[in-house]
Amino acid sequence: MTQEIFEITENCLIARGIYRLHLLGNTTSMGAQGQFVNIRLEGKFLRRPISVCCYDNESITLIYKTVGAGTCQLASMHAGEKLDLLVGLGNGFDTAKSGPSPLLIGGGVGAAPIYGLCRDLTAQGKNVTVALGFNSADEAYYVDEFTATGAQVLLATADGSAGIRGFVTDAMTGLEYSYFYACGPMPMLEAVNAAVSTDGQFSFEERMGCGFGACMGCSCKTLTGSKRICKDGPVLEKGEILWPTHE
Amino acid sequence: MADTRVSLAGLELDNPVIPASGTFGFGHEFAELYDLNILGSIALKGTTREPRFGNPTPRIAECTAGMINSVGLQNPGIEHVIAHELPTLARVFRKKVIANIGGFSVDEFTYCCALADKQGQIGIIELNISCPNLHCGGMNFAAAPDSAYKVVAAVRKVTAKPLFAKLSPNVTDIAEIARACEDAGADGICLINTLLGMRIDLRSQKPVISNKMGGFSGPAILPVALRAVYQVYEAVSVPLIGVGGVSSAQDVIEMMLAGATAVEVGAANLTQPYICRDIIEALPHVMDSYGIGSLSEIIGKAH
Known part of the structure; x- marks a missing residue:
């Protein structure tokens, strides 16, 4: 972990209530996809932990949902403003366990850390399948970005406005895979746990x-x-x- | 050159800044960030006889200028602390530490303190008789002078180490309880523990914290801690450790003017992990700006 000052280069709405925050700064303490940062916000005592969507040598991309006063305050910040971050927190996903054909499962804002993982695993030549679940089409994000990595993308929405109607576990039916990685709300993780056929990791x-x-x-x-x-x-x-x- | 040294119940400290129990673990996480040897000492995570998982989550709630925790004394137990945590810490911290001992009964306190007494690495034993997060049969010994006296007197018989009683602000007359601890043989008083507090989630319309209530800490409680230190300074003759809401060198000086010989930094460690280092670096400059040559000379000067 390090404490770093990052500069906002982009903070934009990408789906209903979902923002993408692009930050420039020192990322040397990042060690794995699935780690998170802890953001200090003016006037708030506790930092806000947000999972990293993806990162490179000089930038971090976060995708977050506005759920309370802190994330709403974050959403009101602009390019050029600075943020105090604790970087490189948590263990992250272990890509060494993926096997040849991993299944990546993301629900809602929990799809964000799955993206960086998907990028890494496809770059390693793995045959990646991604199952994404959202409430509705207007809350769905990054479907094109996931597809652009070369992964096979399966989409489910609860109201059927995009992809198949149902939950992410409905999109997984009949799939074969070597390992799985899942991130999303607790009820989704429990449903995934009941549906999976291999070992895997949950965030x-x-x-x-x-x-x-x-x-x-x-x-x-x-x-x-x-x-x-x-x-x-x-x-x-x-x-x-x-x-x-x-x- | 500003002199930051203080003498705390016979323990010579390079400076009065000590991370408070429960906000610094057993030091490992912070040892990765800076050299712990700059600290006056370290108050270790509250330790009980048996290992404890603590309370269910959520254990944390945010407040204006502070936070509530209901961790519930999660710790690996005194035997594990002595066998593993102390030797691991000794590799990166060469000074004496403050062991924080919690318990549900007088027997548990004496059991743990008798073991702590044999550890050369432990310079002071801090008796946590004021944890607000122990409900299941546990009692808050610091709630009344009689029970505070009882536990301090019992522990006094099993250890010759400097003994500090950590008191709760959730009482009518904290000075009376401090006097009882002094009468029972305490070498010092540490004050204050957290204030009992609560937050309610507007969506669920239920308390945020699983245990409903928890300990309120952070900058918001500094005035309450200062008041308690000021009151107790006039009531007892033993040294005081001031703790509660401290997050700057100015706060340290304010606490010492109220009567503290040493100062613990708590919740600020969690949001600003370098805060103790920053305070220690700032102290000489802030002392200079107020014409303070030696910290030990300002203890209780506000009286």
């Missing part, structure tokens, strides 16, 4: 105090002991997760 959310493992604010119980979502996660292995309904 979780939790309310955090620090975002770097100090406060124990985001601990969860797993089969391999207590884990901090911010430091030991946010990505956990399928085999270690204790799902809430099973506790």
